[in-house]
Amino acid sequence: MAGIAVTEVEARAPGKIILTGEHAVVHGSTAIAASIDLYTHVHVQLHPLDNENGCLLLKLKDVQLELSWPIKRIHAELSNLLDPFSLEVVRPCSELTESISVLVGEHEFPEAREGLAAGVSAFLWLFTSINGIRPATITVSSDLPLSSGLGSSASFCVALAAAFLALSGSMGLHCNSQSWLKFGESNLELVNKWAFEGEKIIHGKPSGIDNTVSTFGNVIMFRLGQQTRIKPSIPLRMLITNTKVRRNTKALVAAVSERASRHPDAMSAVFTAIDSISKEVSSTIQLPASDEVSVTEMEAKLEELMEMNQGLLQCLGVSHSSIEAVLQTTLKYKLVSKLTGAGGGGCVLTLLPTLLSRKVIDGVMAELESHGFECMMVAAGGGGLEVCFGRHS
Secondary structure (H helix, E strand, O other), rough: OOOHHEEEEEEEEEEEEEEEEEOOOHOOOOOOEEEEEEEEEEEEEEOOOOOOOOOEEEHHHHHHHHEEEEEEHHHHHHOOOOOOOOOOOOHHOOOOOOOHHHOOOOOOOOOHHHOHHHHHHHHHHHHEEEEOOOOOOEEEEEEOOOOOOOOHHHHHHHHHHHHHHHHHHOOOOOOOOOOOOOOOHHHHHHHHHHHHHHHHHHOOOOOHHHHHHHHOOOOEEEEEEEEEEEEEOOOOEEEEOOOOOOHHHHHHHHHHHHHHHOOOHHHHHHHHHHHHHHHHHHOOOOOOOOOOHHHHHHHHHHHHHHHHHHHHHHHHOOOOHHHHHHHHHHHOOOOEEEEEOOOOOOOEEEEOOOOOHHHHHHHHHHHHHHHOOEEEEEOOOOOOOEEOOOOOO
């Protein structure tokens, strides 16, 4: 596949949830994360290289923001830094940080969206590092609410990296199909490495779990940098409730560490218990589930484990009144919930058993939404990154 022959591609990468183990994973415990069928979509259209007056245009549809840079301006800032190199060798993001910041700083961002600047920096770094300096239009939209703990930034970086690498001509995909295509294992690894560097621009020191789940999909067991991919035996149906309460992840992580320093023995026991829960979740979701009885038994066991994990998260001090409101509401419908991610607000997971009636689901969603929360039904543990050449209908 010649790179110059392919000028249009679309990529989609899923968000993620943490099933168990958040916060404790920082202290050496096991965490379980899963992809969800909510995606960030990136559409890229390359324009002719000989268009000297062309621009690099980024359209962020969900925040109604368009940013553009004249190609001549990008050349002036970056051309001396973009020496030819193999895409197999991922360029450290620190090499271009200062120059990228200058280009991003030439645009103003709405006060409520100042955090977008880091995402735009990741975009500029990924595009110029992979595709060089050339005119293009990149359109981004997402099913994922921003800054809610569902991996929106990671899915953004994964989708960008995948689209740019697909257009580089180095991935060996057949571009005569307009259906969704999957990368091979080695190409997924390469996309994940590039996306991780993008995540570093946005978050500083990410764990890498979010971009890995978004790239590969399914379920991942994560501990001290070791990641094991898991294929659940049944789809896991979840209700995600976005409390819309914004939280400071860094501050919450620091608060847990401070509590651990004040009560080392007690907190060590909590982290050990969470580690055991995560390992049991991993084995549970892989159990054979060939009939309704075995599926129901698996889901009941998973509910108990989620309930225990939530209790331990409360011991860590990361719950919130909005999270407790969701827990109490879903409990009225005999459903089990837990926070996902940093806590302190953000999102809450509720397991929806396979045999649960639609009437009950509609009832709990209506009551949660009456509190001002946002509800989303998702399937967890499904596929990961996909690309499509041309615009997907």
